[in-house]
Amino acid sequence: MASVMENFTNRSIDIASLPQFEEVSFEPISKAYLIKASLQNLVFFCLAVIGWVVLFYFEIIQFQLNILLIGIVLYFGFKFWNIFQLQKNYGFVLRQKDILYRRGYLVNKTTVVPFNRIQHASISRDVLDKMLKISSLKIFTAGGSGSDIIIPGLAPDLALRLKEALAAKLTANEF
Template sequence: MSFSNHQIQSASLPTISDITFEKLDPSYRKISVITSCIFCLVILIVYLFVGYFIDILYHWPWILVFALGWSVLTSLIIILAIKGYTYEGFAIREKDILYQSGIFFKSVVIIPFNRVQHCEIEQGPVDRMFGLSSLSIFTAGGSSSDLNIPGLAHDKANQLKQFITNQVARDEEE
Protein backbone atom coordinates (compact mmCIF):
# COMPACT_ATOMS: atom_id res chain seq x y z
CA MET A 1 0.00 0.00 0.00
CA SER A 2 1.53 3.28 -1.03
CA PHE A 3 1.10 5.98 1.49
CA SER A 4 0.05 9.43 0.38
CA ASN A 5 -0.97 12.43 2.36
CA HIS A 6 -1.55 15.35 0.02
CA GLN A 7 -2.53 18.60 1.47
CA ILE A 8 -6.07 19.59 0.61
CA GLN A 9 -6.97 23.23 0.36
CA SER A 10 -9.99 23.51 2.58
CA ALA A 11 -11.61 25.97 0.18
CA SER A 12 -11.59 23.35 -2.57
CA LEU A 13 -13.53 20.77 -0.57
CA PRO A 14 -17.12 20.14 -1.58
CA THR A 15 -19.16 22.05 0.93
CA ILE A 16 -22.51 21.34 2.47
CA SER A 17 -23.49 24.98 2.67
CA ASP A 18 -24.37 25.22 -1.02
CA ILE A 19 -26.32 22.03 -1.36
CA THR A 20 -29.88 22.24 -2.62
CA PHE A 21 -32.00 19.69 -0.86
CA GLU A 22 -34.55 17.71 -2.85
CA LYS A 23 -38.10 18.00 -1.57
CA LEU A 24 -40.08 14.98 -0.53
CA ASP A 25 -43.02 13.83 -2.65
CA PRO A 26 -45.87 16.40 -2.53
CA SER A 27 -48.38 13.80 -1.38
CA TYR A 28 -46.23 13.25 1.68
CA ARG A 29 -47.78 16.46 3.03
CA LYS A 30 -51.21 14.84 2.79
CA ILE A 31 -49.90 11.74 4.53
CA SER A 32 -48.48 13.69 7.43
CA VAL A 33 -51.75 15.60 7.80
CA ILE A 34 -53.71 12.33 7.73
CA THR A 35 -51.46 10.63 10.27
CA SER A 36 -51.62 13.65 12.58
CA CYS A 37 -55.42 13.64 12.29
CA ILE A 38 -55.47 9.95 13.16
CA PHE A 39 -53.23 10.64 16.14
CA CYS A 40 -55.51 13.44 17.42
CA LEU A 41 -58.57 11.27 16.81
CA VAL A 42 -57.01 8.51 18.91
CA ILE A 43 -56.49 10.99 21.77
CA LEU A 44 -60.15 11.99 21.50
CA ILE A 45 -61.33 8.39 21.48
CA VAL A 46 -59.17 7.52 24.49
CA TYR A 47 -60.62 10.46 26.38
CA LEU A 48 -64.18 9.49 25.51
CA PHE A 49 -63.49 5.87 26.40
CA VAL A 50 -61.96 6.73 29.78
CA GLY A 51 -64.76 9.22 30.41
CA TYR A 52 -67.23 6.39 29.96
CA PHE A 53 -65.91 4.90 33.18
CA ILE A 54 -64.99 8.09 35.01
CA ASP A 55 -68.06 10.29 34.95
CA ILE A 56 -66.35 13.47 36.02
CA LEU A 57 -64.54 13.72 32.69
CA TYR A 58 -67.87 14.34 30.94
CA HIS A 59 -68.80 17.21 33.24
CA TRP A 60 -67.91 20.83 33.49
CA PRO A 61 -65.09 22.05 33.79
CA TRP A 62 -63.06 19.05 32.58
CA ILE A 63 -64.91 18.64 29.33
CA LEU A 64 -64.24 22.30 28.51
CA VAL A 65 -60.58 22.10 29.48
CA PHE A 66 -60.16 19.04 27.33
CA ALA A 67 -62.06 20.50 24.38
CA LEU A 68 -59.92 23.63 24.44
CA GLY A 69 -56.66 21.77 24.92
CA TRP A 70 -57.51 19.22 22.29
CA SER A 71 -58.46 21.74 19.61
CA VAL A 72 -55.33 23.82 20.23
CA LEU A 73 -53.14 20.71 20.13
CA THR A 74 -54.85 19.38 17.00
CA SER A 75 -54.55 22.63 15.08
CA LEU A 76 -50.91 22.98 16.15
CA ILE A 77 -50.01 19.46 15.09
CA ILE A 78 -51.76 19.88 11.74
CA ILE A 79 -50.08 23.23 11.07
CA LEU A 80 -46.73 21.68 11.94
CA ALA A 81 -47.46 18.75 9.63
CA ILE A 82 -48.24 21.11 6.75
CA LYS A 83 -45.33 23.45 7.46
CA GLY A 84 -42.82 20.74 8.30
CA TYR A 85 -42.93 19.44 4.75
CA THR A 86 -41.13 22.50 3.38
CA TYR A 87 -38.28 22.04 5.84
CA GLU A 88 -37.63 18.39 5.10
CA GLY A 89 -35.42 17.30 2.29
CA PHE A 90 -32.59 15.05 1.27
CA ALA A 91 -29.58 15.33 -0.95
CA ILE A 92 -27.50 12.61 -2.51
CA ARG A 93 -23.90 13.20 -3.38
CA GLU A 94 -21.45 10.84 -4.95
CA LYS A 95 -20.20 9.60 -1.62
CA ASP A 96 -22.77 10.48 0.98
CA ILE A 97 -26.38 11.22 1.75
CA LEU A 98 -27.73 14.22 3.66
CA TYR A 99 -31.07 14.69 5.32
CA GLN A 100 -32.47 17.95 6.61
CA SER A 101 -35.44 18.29 8.97
CA GLY A 102 -37.03 20.40 11.69
CA ILE A 103 -39.01 23.64 11.59
CA PHE A 104 -37.74 25.20 14.79
CA PHE A 105 -35.04 22.75 15.82
CA LYS A 106 -33.13 22.25 12.60
CA SER A 107 -30.89 19.31 11.97
CA VAL A 108 -28.76 18.11 9.09
CA VAL A 109 -27.43 14.56 9.24
CA ILE A 110 -24.70 13.34 6.90
CA ILE A 111 -23.94 9.67 6.39
CA PRO A 112 -21.02 8.67 4.15
CA PHE A 113 -21.86 5.61 2.05
CA ASN A 114 -18.77 3.80 3.27
CA ARG A 115 -20.27 3.78 6.78
CA VAL A 116 -23.69 2.42 5.81
CA GLN A 117 -24.49 -0.98 7.34
CA HIS A 118 -27.73 -1.63 5.50
CA CYS A 119 -30.88 0.01 4.07
CA GLU A 120 -34.52 -0.83 4.43
CA ILE A 121 -37.68 0.25 2.67
CA GLU A 122 -40.82 0.50 4.75
CA GLN A 123 -44.38 1.15 3.72
CA GLY A 124 -47.16 1.85 6.20
CA PRO A 125 -50.87 1.45 5.41
CA VAL A 126 -51.34 5.19 4.78
CA ASP A 127 -48.16 5.28 2.69
CA ARG A 128 -49.54 2.49 0.54
CA MET A 129 -52.67 4.50 -0.27
CA PHE A 130 -50.47 7.15 -1.86
CA GLY A 131 -47.86 4.79 -3.25
CA LEU A 132 -45.11 6.19 -1.06
CA SER A 133 -42.41 4.50 1.03
CA SER A 134 -39.79 5.51 3.49
CA LEU A 135 -36.13 4.63 3.26
CA SER A 136 -34.16 3.85 6.42
CA ILE A 137 -30.39 3.91 6.41
CA PHE A 138 -28.54 2.26 9.27
CA THR A 139 -25.01 2.86 10.47
CA ALA A 140 -23.05 1.48 13.39
CA GLY A 141 -23.42 4.87 15.08
CA GLY A 142 -26.50 3.85 17.02
CA SER A 143 -30.18 4.52 16.53
CA SER A 144 -29.87 8.29 16.98
CA SER A 145 -27.74 8.58 13.86
CA ASP A 146 -29.86 6.31 11.67
CA LEU A 147 -31.67 8.10 8.91
CA ASN A 148 -35.30 7.68 7.99
CA ILE A 149 -36.36 9.49 4.84
CA PRO A 150 -40.14 9.42 4.54
CA GLY A 151 -42.33 10.39 1.61
CA LEU A 152 -40.50 8.87 -1.34
CA ALA A 153 -42.36 7.49 -4.32
CA HIS A 154 -42.02 3.72 -4.10
CA ASP A 155 -39.98 3.44 -7.30
CA LYS A 156 -37.73 6.25 -6.22
CA ALA A 157 -37.14 4.66 -2.82
CA ASN A 158 -36.14 1.43 -4.55
CA GLN A 159 -33.89 3.33 -6.92
CA LEU A 160 -32.22 5.15 -4.02
CA LYS A 161 -31.75 1.94 -2.11
CA GLN A 162 -30.23 0.31 -5.15
CA PHE A 163 -27.92 3.25 -5.66
CA ILE A 164 -26.76 3.28 -2.04
CA THR A 165 -26.24 -0.50 -2.01
CA ASN A 166 -24.17 -0.19 -5.18
CA GLN A 167 -22.08 2.58 -3.70
CA VAL A 168 -21.52 0.58 -0.52
CA ALA A 169 -20.50 -2.47 -2.52
CA ARG A 170 -18.18 -0.42 -4.71
CA ASP A 171 -16.61 1.08 -1.67
CA GLU A 172 -15.96 -2.34 -0.19
CA GLU A 173 -14.17 -3.44 -3.34
CA GLU A 174 -11.77 -0.53 -3.23
Protein backbone atom coordinates in the same frame (compact mmCIF):
# COMPACT_ATOMS: atom_id res chain seq x y z
CA MET B 1 8.40 1.11 14.45
CA ALA B 2 10.53 4.20 14.99
CA SER B 3 10.78 4.86 11.23
CA VAL B 4 6.96 4.85 10.94
CA MET B 5 6.66 7.43 13.70
CA GLU B 6 9.33 9.64 12.13
CA ASN B 7 7.30 9.91 8.89
CA PHE B 8 4.01 10.62 10.70
CA THR B 9 2.43 14.01 10.06
CA ASN B 10 -0.85 15.40 11.21
CA ARG B 11 -1.32 18.71 9.43
CA SER B 12 -4.21 21.02 10.19
CA ILE B 13 -6.96 21.50 7.61
CA ASP B 14 -8.16 24.89 6.47
CA ILE B 15 -11.79 24.95 7.64
CA ALA B 16 -12.77 27.36 4.84
CA SER B 17 -11.74 24.78 2.21
CA LEU B 18 -14.23 22.16 3.45
CA PRO B 19 -17.31 21.63 1.26
CA GLN B 20 -20.44 23.48 2.39
CA PHE B 21 -23.55 21.30 2.55
CA GLU B 22 -25.75 24.39 2.88
CA GLU B 23 -25.00 25.24 -0.77
CA VAL B 24 -26.60 21.99 -1.99
CA SER B 25 -30.15 22.03 -3.33
CA PHE B 26 -32.19 19.40 -1.51
CA GLU B 27 -34.81 17.22 -3.18
CA PRO B 28 -38.19 17.52 -1.41
CA ILE B 29 -40.16 14.48 -0.31
CA SER B 30 -43.60 13.67 -1.71
CA LYS B 31 -46.63 15.75 -0.68
CA ALA B 32 -48.36 12.41 -0.05
CA TYR B 33 -46.35 12.20 3.20
CA LEU B 34 -48.17 15.35 4.35
CA ILE B 35 -51.46 13.54 3.74
CA LYS B 36 -50.24 10.48 5.66
CA ALA B 37 -49.09 12.50 8.68
CA SER B 38 -52.33 14.52 8.65
CA LEU B 39 -54.47 11.35 8.49
CA GLN B 40 -52.58 9.84 11.42
CA ASN B 41 -53.06 13.04 13.41
CA LEU B 42 -56.75 13.16 12.46
CA VAL B 43 -57.29 9.62 13.80
CA PHE B 44 -55.83 10.59 17.18
CA PHE B 45 -57.85 13.82 17.18
CA CYS B 46 -61.06 11.83 16.59
CA LEU B 47 -60.15 9.46 19.44
CA ALA B 48 -59.57 12.44 21.77
CA VAL B 49 -62.93 13.96 20.79
CA ILE B 50 -64.68 10.61 21.36
CA GLY B 51 -63.06 10.49 24.81
CA TRP B 52 -64.32 14.01 25.48
CA VAL B 53 -67.86 13.04 24.37
CA VAL B 54 -67.78 10.05 26.75
CA LEU B 55 -66.80 12.35 29.62
CA PHE B 56 -69.55 14.77 28.58
CA TYR B 57 -72.05 11.89 28.67
CA PHE B 58 -71.05 11.08 32.26
CA GLU B 59 -71.70 14.73 33.17
CA ILE B 60 -68.25 15.72 34.38
CA ILE B 61 -68.10 19.34 35.59
CA GLN B 62 -68.77 21.62 32.62
CA PHE B 63 -65.86 23.95 33.37
CA GLN B 64 -63.39 21.03 33.32
CA LEU B 65 -64.86 19.76 30.06
CA ASN B 66 -64.47 23.19 28.45
CA ILE B 67 -60.83 23.41 29.58
CA LEU B 68 -60.21 19.88 28.28
CA LEU B 69 -61.81 20.68 24.92
CA ILE B 70 -59.73 23.84 24.56
CA GLY B 71 -56.62 21.81 25.39
CA ILE B 72 -57.49 19.15 22.82
CA VAL B 73 -58.16 21.72 20.09
CA LEU B 74 -54.96 23.66 20.86
CA TYR B 75 -52.82 20.51 21.02
CA PHE B 76 -54.06 19.05 17.75
CA GLY B 77 -54.11 22.47 16.08
CA PHE B 78 -50.41 22.76 16.91
CA LYS B 79 -49.80 19.21 15.68
CA PHE B 80 -51.43 19.99 12.29
CA TRP B 81 -49.46 23.24 12.00
CA ASN B 82 -46.28 21.33 12.91
CA ILE B 83 -46.93 18.74 10.17
CA PHE B 84 -47.27 21.47 7.53
CA GLN B 85 -44.13 23.28 8.70
CA LEU B 86 -42.07 20.09 8.74
CA GLN B 87 -43.18 19.16 5.21
CA LYS B 88 -41.56 22.34 3.85
CA ASN B 89 -38.14 21.41 5.21
CA TYR B 90 -37.83 17.68 4.55
CA GLY B 91 -35.19 17.09 1.91
CA PHE B 92 -32.39 14.81 0.82
CA VAL B 93 -29.52 14.84 -1.65
CA LEU B 94 -27.23 12.11 -2.89
CA ARG B 95 -23.72 13.41 -3.48
CA GLN B 96 -20.55 11.81 -4.77
CA LYS B 97 -19.29 10.62 -1.36
CA ASP B 98 -22.27 10.94 0.99
CA ILE B 99 -26.00 11.36 1.44
CA LEU B 100 -27.58 14.31 3.24
CA TYR B 101 -30.97 14.39 4.94
CA ARG B 102 -32.58 17.60 6.26
CA ARG B 103 -35.59 18.04 8.51
CA GLY B 104 -37.01 20.41 11.13
CA TYR B 105 -38.11 24.03 11.08
CA LEU B 106 -37.55 25.52 14.54
CA VAL B 107 -34.47 23.39 15.00
CA ASN B 108 -33.09 22.43 11.60
CA LYS B 109 -31.17 19.19 11.57
CA THR B 110 -29.05 17.97 8.68
CA THR B 111 -27.50 14.52 8.81
CA VAL B 112 -24.53 13.77 6.58
CA VAL B 113 -23.68 10.08 6.18
CA PRO B 114 -20.55 9.17 4.21
CA PHE B 115 -20.92 6.06 2.05
CA ASN B 116 -18.05 4.31 3.81
CA ARG B 117 -20.13 4.32 7.04
CA ILE B 118 -23.26 2.79 5.48
CA GLN B 119 -23.85 -0.90 6.18
CA HIS B 120 -27.07 -1.39 4.24
CA ALA B 121 -30.35 0.24 3.23
CA SER B 122 -33.92 -1.02 3.21
CA ILE B 123 -37.29 0.18 1.99
CA SER B 124 -40.41 -0.01 4.16
CA ARG B 125 -44.07 0.61 3.39
CA ASP B 126 -47.01 0.40 5.78
CA VAL B 127 -50.68 0.26 4.83
CA LEU B 128 -51.06 4.03 4.47
CA ASP B 129 -47.84 4.19 2.45
CA LYS B 130 -49.22 1.65 0.00
CA MET B 131 -52.51 3.54 -0.30
CA LEU B 132 -50.69 6.85 -0.89
CA LYS B 133 -48.00 5.26 -3.10
CA ILE B 134 -45.01 6.31 -0.96
CA SER B 135 -42.13 4.52 0.75
CA SER B 136 -39.52 5.15 3.42
CA LEU B 137 -35.83 4.54 2.83
CA LYS B 138 -33.96 3.38 5.93
CA ILE B 139 -30.18 3.72 5.92
CA PHE B 140 -28.18 1.79 8.52
CA THR B 141 -24.64 2.80 9.46
CA ALA B 142 -21.78 1.08 11.22
CA GLY B 143 -22.11 1.11 14.98
CA GLY B 144 -25.74 2.16 15.03
CA SER B 145 -28.40 0.22 16.92
CA GLY B 146 -31.10 1.12 14.39
CA SER B 147 -31.47 2.95 11.15
CA ASP B 148 -29.58 6.23 11.27
CA ILE B 149 -31.59 7.94 8.57
CA ILE B 150 -35.20 7.33 7.64
CA ILE B 151 -36.27 9.33 4.61
CA PRO B 152 -40.08 9.18 4.49
CA GLY B 153 -42.42 10.11 1.67
CA LEU B 154 -40.44 8.86 -1.31
CA ALA B 155 -42.08 7.52 -4.45
CA PRO B 156 -41.50 3.73 -4.48
CA ASP B 157 -39.45 3.85 -7.69
CA LEU B 158 -37.29 6.70 -6.32
CA ALA B 159 -36.73 4.81 -3.05
CA LEU B 160 -35.65 1.75 -5.04
CA ARG B 161 -33.31 3.79 -7.25
CA LEU B 162 -31.74 5.43 -4.18
CA LYS B 163 -31.30 2.05 -2.51
CA GLU B 164 -29.67 0.64 -5.65
CA ALA B 165 -27.42 3.70 -5.97
CA LEU B 166 -26.33 3.27 -2.36
CA ALA B 167 -25.68 -0.43 -2.95
CA ALA B 168 -23.58 0.43 -6.02
CA LYS B 169 -21.58 2.97 -4.00
CA LEU B 170 -21.06 0.42 -1.20
CA THR B 171 -19.87 -2.21 -3.67
CA ALA B 172 -17.49 0.28 -5.29
CA ASN B 173 -16.05 1.23 -1.87
CA GLU B 174 -15.36 -2.38 -0.85
CA PHE B 175 -12.59 -2.91 -3.38
